[in-house]
Amino acid sequence: MKLKPEQETVTNGEVDNKEGEEEEEDALETSSGSDYEEDDADLSEDDDTLTESGSEESEFSENEQEIAATSDDDYSTDGADHGQHDHGRTDNGRRQQKQDRGADHSQSEQNESDEDNQGVEESDSSEDEVAPLNTVGEVPLEWYKDEEHIGYDITGKKIKKKERKDKLDSFLASVDDSRNWRKIHDEYNDEEVVLTEHETKLIRKLLKGQAPHANFDPYAPYVDWFDFEDSKHPLSSAPEPKRRFLSSKWEHKKVVQYVRAIRKGLIKFDKPKEEPRVYHLWGDDSSSKEKSGHGLAYIPAPKPKLPGHEESYNPSLEYIPTQEEINSYQLMFEEDRPKFIPKRFTSLRSVPAYEKAVSESFERCLDLYLCPRARKKRINIDPESLKPKLPSRKNLKPYPTTCYLEYRGHKGAVLSISTEDSGEWIASGSSDGTVRVWEVETGRCLRIWELDEAVQHVAWNPSPDLPILAVSTGQDVFILNTGFGNEEDQKRVKELLHVEKNPEPDDSSNATSIVGWAQDDKHGGVRLKHFKTVSSVEWHRRGDYFSTVMPSGESRAILIHQLSKKVSQIIPFKLRGLPVSSTFHPTRSVFFVSTKKNVRVYDLLKQKLVKKLETGLREVSSIAVHPGGDNVIVGSREGKMCWFDMDLSSKPYRILKCHPKDITSVVFHRSYPLFASCSDDCTAYVFHGMVYSDLNQNPLIVPLEILRGHASSNGRGVMDCKFHPRQPWLFTAGADSVIRLFCH
Amino acid sequence: MxxxxxxxxxxxxxxxxxxxxxxxxxxxxxxxxxxxxxxxxxxxxxxxxxxxxxxxxxxxxxxxxxxxxxxxEPLLEKFRDIRAYDKKVKKALSKKNRDLAERLLTRKPDYTLDMLIRERYPSFIDALRDLDDCLTMIHLFAALPAVEREKIQVKRIHNCRRLSHEWQAYISRTHKLRKTFISVKGIYYQVEVEGQKVTWLTPHALQQVVPEGVDYNIMLTFLEFYETLLAFVNFKLYHSINVKYPPILDPRLEALAADLYALARFIDANSKVPALEPPSVNSSGSEQDKAHQKESKLDESELRLAQLQHQLPSNEPGALMHLIENASGEEEDDEETRECKALFKNTKFFLSREVPRESLLFVIPAFGGVVSWEGEGAPFNESDQTITHQIVDRPTQGRRFLSREYVQPQWVYDSINARIILPVEEYLVGRVPPPHLSPFVDNEAVGYVPAYAETIQRLQAAARKEVLPMPGLGKEDLDDPQNLLAEGIISRTEAIEAAQKKQKMSILEKQYHEELKMELKGVQYSAGSNANKQNSAEDTEAVEESLPEAAVQQVAEDVASMAKVLMPRRKRKLYEAMKIGESRKRSQVDLLKERKKKIEANKSG
Structure with missing residues (x-):
């Protein structure tokens, strides 16, 4: 069998070499086709040769001629098959011969089968041969139940019922008879019928639900009943197309496609094997550190919060909020509202399913894939450890701690105070327009000057032998003679203040036209008339020069006056921004001017800007220079204080945020390492500020004490503070019209 | 520009x-x-x-x-392929080409997540570290109903159930469970596997609500990953105790929904066989055979016999089995595991119908107990005389055996958390049990210790044979405040007070002694007193204490604010934030204390 297709391919190749690569498939196809047909043929051979004839007989009349014709007709399918099967030749001539032979063969077969048929017919069509005796027709046999006869024969005579056999007899008869199982009682004719073997076969087939005739082929090839040959007018005059004789090209292509797909493994007939889905994923190299592929740090998601006592199904009673508390949750903002309200169940069986289980899990999922993650350092330390370690305050004594004396007498807020060089007296200026001088130790008021306007600033002359006061009030600055000191001093003072009269005509000269120097007999001093409100007066260390600041004076805001010559002059520098205050350097001829944002340092001799200190503050309110001269503190309206180390940088060395309100004044002690700030929040801070001569060592700043005691009035607290020149004592001037002395 | x-x-x-x-x-x-x-x-x-x-x-x-x-990522390409393939199927279907569609559907491209797991968790420890969410999710889905509309398939739910049981069986077998907590949301468990603490939540075994406003696609994607992860983790864990994975379960027990028990049996059978028997014996399949063999081999060693006995389905996994366990697994366990294993060593439990069976079947064997339940397939039934505790959760218990205690389920969980067998009086049937406290809270750190926590602490100390003083009677201990602190039962403030009192006493004493000394030396009294004054002046604390209270407070405030003055801005802000957090915590504790006071007042009044 296997060899045949090979042969065929060879012959094919010989016949026409056109066919290319499809050859093989072709061969395969034809071989498979022939295989099938061969099987078929075998079958038909094995069976009785009746098959075809039987079927034909049922359809055609028993005419030999016609049979021959049909067999000829059949040739196209049948004959070709036989030919292929028999010899596998494709040669056309031979085929023709063979066809003829095949036709003969089939004809002879037909004859044989006809003969056979007759033999069979006797049993098959018994009804036709032997006419039924009974002629009653299709009537219910019940009608004849009680009659003697069962019907009538063809002549009209009654047919008598046969006598019933005895049961015993019939049984005995049946025992003896081997064909008894085939016997059937025919009620219609009232006779015993013995079934033939053929009939039993038929019955069996019927019982199986098959076609009763043994030789009936339900899948016989369809034969058109219409006979084209004989008809005068054919339905179609077209000759039989060639495709009818050939196998389908498209089917062939499809088959080729499938064959190829199978070869390539695209179509698989076995189901894919189920592989085990879990295996040893983390092998033995669990210790190996594999980096995440893309080099970015993986930030693990934070673990869900562990439940506390309140989440228990049966928490302690104190964890359950009262009804009022639950009601109050409704008033809260949605974000602040507690997500979980503890509830208590007295037994486990009464706990219901948690209705938010899925939604909470979902939210967790969302958090996991939608929340931006960032690594945050959580500091788990004691907050107290954040505080800087400071030396003990005990070791930094003495410093002012407690209020020792109060100086009462002013009617309005005390805006400014000043200590005399020896420390025996202090002067104070108040918003009620008075300037008072007090004895420090007793608190006795020694002198009072009554001026017209509120006294903005008072300043003692720093030189010990000139007991005079500079007082700024409104647009005027007064130089007042206090009348202290011995006679010699008095004489000198009077002389100094007296000579003032003479330069008055100088006013007309253009040099000092800004300020008018005038003798003031009422208060016993000199009056300097300015063109704008003067906010502060500062003495030079020698006591000859003093500076005044007029914040709204624009280019002529800061003036320097010389008392001995009664001369005033504008500082030769350009200011940028509103001036707030000014001071002289304690040892050198350097002048500090603070504007709102920064502090400018000028050299008066060289007449140029030395440094600009950038405070970074919003509004500077006061400035003080360390007696060493290299450190400056600046107080601001926002409650911050900056310490500048001028050798270090122009940026603050340290910013101290101590007061919640405006700082009104900052001040250094002349000899002790102390400085203080006072503010509108009614407090004054005292600091230890040690400056070392070693340049490598930064200044040490330690807050020492908060001094309280003043009352607030009109939103103002402590207006000014000054240290005692020799003792570590602090004077504070309050807006509540009291001056306090804090001692150690 | x-x-x-x-x-x-x-x-x-x-x-x-x-x-x-x-x-x-x-x-x-x-x-x-x-x-x-x-x-x-x-x-x-x-x-x-x-x-x-x-x-x-x-x-x-x-x-x-x-x-x-x-x-x-190769998965991206795979997703595209799948999409293209789906289109093919759709096209075939819409062209009524059913054969093609069916053929295509049999060979759908599939993807696996193994490499992703390997990539995300390079070592096994990493995977364990990230297991919390995984377990919670899988346990949740194991309790959910399959919903067609949300594409929650029965298959996946079953898979989740299987995985969760496998995990629990491992934990239970190796006694790794550490803490449990029944909350309103479900039951929390904390285990310690390879030094990693893993906590998860199991919902209560009730019909779960499937809400509408949830995107199940996202959850199912997570679940997909978690399922794979847990399968691999289980594989690794099972192999670490020499058990085959995936386990083959007794179908009878599986049908009775006693999967966990079946798993436990499987593990027990499988993990011990290779250790004790020659490998030729096929362990898992031939249980019944061995049962028959058992009769013939009565002269076998007791160890072997016990093991066979255990494998018999109808036999109880009794005391003998534990003997073996103790013998085999002692050396590799750490101390805590040993403690956990021995907690319910001599107790035998029986669960009534109404208690959460799955949870208790997991928890009790994890602490070395023997447990059975009411229903088919149980290892022993209710009438067993050796049962020591029956877990019931009903208002009254009708028929009682005198030999056993009838306790509520909370007793088991509380005992586990306390690591001692608590007295059962308060947990008996029909009583309202004492409050159930969370084992995850550090009471000392929070600053509020619930009353029952104190009771438990005392019981624990008693179990450790230590004698603790009753709170309130501790006055005589004042001269040793250190001891008090160590015990940690009396509140800290009390201890601090005592310490201060002691300090003052000692100062006074010292002063007195010095005076005596000076008198002896014959120093003038006034000078001595002066010196003393200086001494006391130096000791600012002492001075401050002598001031009125308001002043003291003022001083303290001043000191605090002065320290703040010198802090840099960033530190100051941090300090303030910390202070705010502290005060918030304190206010919560205060609220609790206040509520408690009110409740007590109501009780007495």
Whole structure:
């Protein structure tokens, strides 16, 4: 069998070499086709040769001629098959011969089968041969139940019922008879019928639900009943197309496609094997550190919060909020509202399913894939450890701690105070327009000057032998003679203040036209008339020069006056921004001017800007220079204080945020390492500020004490503070019209 | 020129180059948003928080490297293939080509997540570290109903159930369970596996609500990953105790929904066989055979016999089995595991119908107990005389055996958390049990110790044979405040007070002694007193204490605010924030204390 297709391919190749690569498939196809047909043929051979004839007989009349014709007709399918099967030749001539032979063969077969048929017919069509005796027709046999006869024969005579056999007899008869199982009682004719073997076969087939005739082929090839040959007018005059004789090209292509797909493994007939889905994923190299592929740090998601006592199904009673508390949750903002309200169940069986289980899990999922993650350092330390370690305050004594004396007498807020060089007296200026001088130790008021306007600033002359006061009030600055000191001093003072009269005509000269120097007999001093409100007066260390600041004076805001010559002059520098205050350097001829944002340092001799200190503050309110001269503190309206180390940088060395309100004044002690700030929040801070001569060592700043005691009035607290020149004592001037002395 | 002008040809720099928004990323990867989401979930990619958000505040930003990482993921290509394939099937179906559609559907391209797990968790410890969410999710889905409309398939629910049981069986077998907590949300368990603490939540075994406003696609994507992860973790864990994975369960027990018990039996049978018997004996399949063998081999060693006995389905896994366990697994366990294993050593439990069976079947064997339940397939039934505790949760218990205690389930959980067998009086049937406290809270750190926690502490100390003083009677201990602190039962404030009192006493004493000494030396009294004054002046604390209370407070405040003055701004802000947090915590504790006081007042009044 296997060899045949090979042969065929060879012959094919010989016949026409056109066919290319499809050859093989072709061969395969034809071989498979022939295989099938061969099987078929075998079958038909094995069976009785009746098959075809039987079927034909049922359809055609028993005419030999016609049979021959049909067999000829059949040739196209049948004959070709036989030919292929028999010899596998494709040669056309031979085929023709063979066809003829095949036709003969089939004809002879037909004859044989006809003969056979007759033999069979006797049993098959018994009804036709032997006419039924009974002629009653299709009537219910019940009608004849009680009659003697069962019907009538063809002549009209009654047919008598046969006598019933005895049961015993019939049984005995049946025992003896081997064909008894085939016997059937025919009620219609009232006779015993013995079934033939053929009939039993038929019955069996019927019982199986098959076609009763043994030789009936339900899948016989369809034969058109219409006979084209004989008809005068054919339905179609077209000759039989060639495709009818050939196998389908498209089917062939499809088959080729499938064959190829199978070869390539695209179509698989076995189901894919189920592989085990879990295996040893983390092998033995669990210790190996594999980096995440893309080099970015993986930030693990934070673990869900562990439940506390309140989440228990049966928490302690104190964890359950009262009804009022639950009601109050409704008033809260949605974000602040507690997500979980503890509830208590007295037994486990009464706990219901948690209705938010899925939604909470979902939210967790969302958090996991939608929340931006960032690594945050959580500091788990004691907050107290954040505080800087400071030396003990005990070791930094003495410093002012407690209020020792109060100086009462002013009617309005005390805006400014000043200590005399020896420390025996202090002067104070108040918003009620008075300037008072007090004895420090007793608190006795020694002198009072009554001026017209509120006294903005008072300043003692720093030189010990000139007991005079500079007082700024409104647009005027007064130089007042206090009348202290011995006679010699008095004489000198009077002389100094007296000579003032003479330069008055100088006013007309253009040099000092800004300020008018005038003798003031009422208060016993000199009056300097300015063109704008003067906010502060500062003495030079020698006591000859003093500076005044007029914040709204624009280019002529800061003036320097010389008392001995009664001369005033504008500082030769350009200011940028509103001036707030000014001071002289304690040892050198350097002048500090603070504007709102920064502090400018000028050299008066060289007449140029030395440094600009950038405070970074919003509004500077006061400035003080360390007696060493290299450190400056600046107080601001926002409650911050900056310490500048001028050798270090122009940026603050340290910013101290101590007061919640405006700082009104900052001040250094002349000899002790102390400085203080006072503010509108009614407090004054005292600091230890040690400056070392070693340049490598930064200044040490330690807050020492908060001094309280003043009352607030009109939103103002402590207006000014000054240290005692020799003792570590602090004077504070309050807006509540009291001056306090804090001692150690 | 606009502010952020970048000249042409110049590359983006900084945050603009490092981060891209989500929509940019989606466009870059050429995928749809759901696929992007899926990829992010599976790959564990999360948005980042750039310092400067170039595109604005309302965008989600991803790191460019993360997106490139996604771009080179083979899964992305696979998803595209699957989509194309789905289109093929759809086309076939719409052309009524059913054969083709069916044939295509039999060979759908599939993908696995193994490599992703390997990539995300390079070592096993990493996987364990991230297991909390995984377990919670799988246990939740194991309790959910299958919902067609939400594409929650029965198959996956069953898979979740299986995985969760496997995990629990391992934990129970190796006694790794540490803490349990029944909350309103479900039951929390904490285990310690290879030094990693893993906590998860199991919902109560009741019909769960499936809410509407949840995107189940996202949850199912997570679940997909978690299922794979847990399967691999289980595989590794089972192999570490020499058990085959996946386990083959006794179908009878499985049908009775006693999976956990069946698993435990499987593990017991499988893990011991290779250790004790020659490997020729096939362990899992031939249980019944062995039962028959048993009769013939009565002269076998007792060890062997016990083991066979255990494998018999109808036999109880009794005391003999524990003998073996103790013999075999002692050396590798740490102390805590040993303690856990021995907690319910001599107790035998029986569960009534109404108690949460699955949870207790997991928990009790994890602490060395023997347990049975009411129903088919149980190892022993209710009439067993050796049962010591029956867990019931009903108002009254009708028929009682005198030999056993009838306790509520909370007793088991409380005992486990306390690591001692608590007295059963308060947990008996029909009583309201004492409050159930969370084992996850450090009471000392919070600053509020519930009353029952104190009781438990005392019981624990009693079990350790230590004698603790009763609170309130502790006055005589004042001279040893250190001891008090160590015990940690009396509140800290009390101890501090005592310490202060003691300090003052000692100062006075010292002063007195010094005076005596000076008198003896014959120093003038006035000078001595002066010296003393200086001494006391130096001791500012002493001075401050002598001041009135308001003043003391003022001083303290001053000191605090002065220290703040010198702090740099950042530190100061941090300090203030910490203080706020502290005060918030304190206010919560105060609220609790206040409520408690009220409750007590109501009780007495």
């Amino acid at each position: 606009p502010k952020h002008y970048r000249p042409p040809g110049k590359k983006k720099e900084g945050n603009a180059a490092r981060y891209i928004t989500r929509s940019q990323a989606v466009k870059h990867l050429q995928v749809t948003l759901p696929v992007f989401r899926r990829l992010c979930i599976l790959k564990g990619i999360f948005p980042r928080e750039p310092k400067k958000k170039v595109k604005g505040n309302h965008h989600t930003y991803y790191h460019t490297k993360d997106i490139l990482f996604l771009k080179h």
